[in-house]
Amino acid sequence: MNRSPIGIFDSGIGGLTVxxxxxxxxxxxxxxxxxxxxxxxxxxxxxETVRRYSRxxxxxxxxxxxxxxxxxxxxxxxxxxxxxxxxxxxPVIGVIEPGARAAVAAAAGGTIGVIGTAGTIASNAYxxxxxxxxxxxxxxxxxxxLFVPLVEEGWFEHPAARLIAAEYMAPLRDAxxxxxxxxxxxxxxxxxxxxxxxxxxxxLIDSGAETAHVVEEVLRREGLAAEADATPEHRFVVSDxxxxxxxxxxxxxxxxxxxxxxxxxx
Ligand code: DGL
Numbered sequence: 001m002n003r004s005p006i007g008i009f010d011s012g013i014g015g016l017t018v019x020x021x022x023x024x025x026x027x028x029x030x031x032x033x034x035x036x037x038x039x040x041x042x043x044x045x046x047x048e049t050v051r052r053y054s055r056x057x058x059x060x061x062x063x064x065x066x067x068x069x070x071x072x073x074x075x076x077x078x079x080x081x082x083x084x085x086x087x088x089x090x091p092v093i094g095v096i097e098p099g100a101r102a103a104v105a106a107a108a109g110g111t112i113g114v115i116g117t118a119g120t121i122a123s124n125a126y127x128x129x130x131x132x133x134x135x136x137x138x139x140x141x142x143x144x145x146l147f148v149p150l151v152e153e154g155w156f157e158h159p160a161a162r163l164i165a166a167e168y169m170a171p172l173r174d175a176x177x178x179x180x181x182x183x184x185x186x187x188x189x190x191x192x193x194x195x196x197x198x199x200x201x202x203x204l205i206d207s208g209a210e211t212a213h214v215v216e217e218v219l220r221r222e223g224l225a226a227e228a229d230a231t232p233e234h235r236f237v238v239s240d241x242x243x244x245x246x247x248x249x250x251x252x253x254x255x256x257x258x259x260x261x262x263x264x265x266x
Pocket of ligand 1: 011012015040042043074075117120
């Protein structure tokens with residue numbers, strides 16, 4: 001049994017969707033969330049830069065004595081998971097493998113769609129993870145860089161969001177996908193709109209929610225879970241603009257965020 005917190009990090013606000021899934025799945029675990037709001041977005045940045053930023057955050061979380069680290073950011077998972085695993089003394093869990101695993105199960109041999117930031121899609125990390133499990137899987141990928149700002153603006157059902165979603169979803173619909181991986185922290189908030197665009201026959205996979213299952217498995221396997229009667233504490237730390245994080249973040253986490261500390265990195 002271990003009462004140390006789980007470290008969760010993201011390029012900014014979006015990882016709160018993953019944090020939410022972890023709170024729901026593991027209600028006795030404490031967490032420290034780090035959002036790199038000074039350097040967001042990671043989506044269009046080079047793999048080297050995203051790896052450097054991710055390493056700095058890992059070091060900060062380890063100094064906070066976390067017992068495991070969850071990379072909530074898909075772009076950071078795509079570029080930095082292996083590098084962080086090589087140096088971390090505690091387990092490091094990314095969002096791509098859990099999303100890929102769920103997609104292979106849901107598609108049952110049908111074509112799998114993957115959407116994400118430009119960096120995640122260019123890395124091919126989802127396609128690789130899917131084909132590791134199902135070598136013959138057909139994968140159709142689509143970068144959706146305009147979704148992140150739309151979601152941060154709260155435009156989940158706005159006509160502009162509909163127009164952009166229709167454009168991005170058209171090639172996936174034409175490919176006849178059976179499942180779609182929401183391969184970015186922000187996309188679960190567009191779920192109703194995407195489901196409408198693709199129709200009820202396409203299963204939408206939330207990588208963050210799938211990751212919470214894997215966190216549970218890893219903690220149990222490594223003997224790191226908190227006691228069943230532990231009272232959790234959740235800390236929020238950002239590298240800049242705590243006020244915006246609290247305001248926009250409340251939408252992501254589904255409750256009011258009242259406190260966020262600032263720790264500038266780099
Ligand atoms: N958190 C990022 C991801 O899941 C999206 C935002 C960004 O580009 O930094 O890929």
